[in-house]
Amino acid sequence: MSEVGTIESIPDATVARLPVYLRGLLELADTGVEMVSSVSLAELAGVNAANVRKDLSYLHAHGTRGVGYEVGHLLAEIRVVLGGSRSSPVVIVGVGNLGRALSRYDGFLAGGFPIAGLVDADPMVVGRKVAGTVVRPVGELADVVAQTEATVGIVATPANAAQEAVDRLVQAGIRSILNFAPAVVAVPNFVDIRQVDLATELQILGYHQHRRTGDSDTSLVSG
């Protein structure tokens, strides 16, 4: 049911794959490929071909049977869905090891997410220039957001400061937040927050490794 004025709802799982398709399609476009089949795109993205077709069926990007999809059209359509091909400036709260690395990452800029503002609570960090941007006091966050017209916030503070950082971002009008701190934070339901937990990723790997080796050195408490 497509309603005028509203963008159709696309399943979360599909949305999560669109960026992957985008990457693959950019690669194809670079090498001059103009048409692509669901099978080859699937291979490129590491997913099932039927899944690709179903995903693309949610977009306004129909392919032609017997031929495939037009790379350029697909690219444009995915870009429209993912933020309307509009640039979304990002502000980072907490410019430590991770914050600096993220600031210097040019892949964000290329993807339409320029790092526009940096703030930190530490006076030793404030005033320093990182990747061409001067770090400003966290108290001036609202100003920074306003000046840079940032729409996305990244939290890279220690875990115990994450809730405060998120609160400040929401207060400043940010509605999309990426949180790298290993902490569960509460946000109003009109705010979209995503958690990136690197330590957790390693622990999940650890579980599977443990299982694989089956090396049970621990006191298995069997009932």
Place this chain on the structure above:
Amino acid sequence: MSEVGTIESIPDATVARLPVYLRGLLELADTGVEMVSSVSLAELAGVNAANVRKDLSYLHAHGTRGVGYEVGHLLAEIRVVLGGSRSSPVVIVGVGNLGRALSRYDGFLAGGFPIAGLVDADPMVVGRKVAGTVVRPVGELADVVAQTEATVGIVATPANAAQEAVDRLVQAGIRSILNFAPAVVAVPNFVDIRQVDLATELQILGYHQHRRTGDSDTSLVSG
């Protein structure tokens, strides 16, 4: 999906939540709390209480009805499941912006994943000391893995070098890999690889933001 039968199989979704429970439980233990109910643990972890109970039912950690779960017992049991409380040294391939940030992260060490080895292809980077560890040539990866007894590999190279980096890790005997490069890489099926794609995370946020604002896109690509 592997079907090794040594240790009981735990659903993936549950495994992904165990580290979160672990964090919450550590917090509780620090503050001297000895018993915890599924409701409060759920709140702490940001999930549904019934879900917590079902998750914990997969472990050998049963609670007592009317009371709750013993924090210490739960902690021990989760630790056992997640890698048997054994330290899993990590080797990082690609010591650029991100690789350096990860090297300096003490949360990994605390979680049982000490950064034991660093390798890079750039002669300018090789030999430099990062977080107390000397960066070695990527050609010596197998040696580094052997010497450090690393069991986990992290790929933090540019995307176009990711497949090569992964191949080297597998060649060196690594069976658990965390890949930060935005690239789909192929691995033998006895290798466990997890993708961390930060740019994708931002793009997903962008989609929801785009939807929320309902700012009907005007830059409709002409046909």
Place this chain on the structure above:
DNA sequence: ACGCTCTTGTGCACCGGTTCACATGGCACT
């Protein structure tokens, strides 16, 4: 024009995960 081939688009069955709802059973207090 016709039929062959190729790929899309999708109905449908399957599966893992989530959540509700409630029976089960331990604990404390009288």
Place this chain on the structure above:
DNA sequence: AGTGCCATGTGAACCGGTGCACAAGAGCGT
């Protein structure tokens, strides 16, 4: 011991996602 209370543990419905399998349709060559 009896009674009330409370939290666990789980059966079952529900839900979103995946992938097979196939019909529908486009292009092409004869």
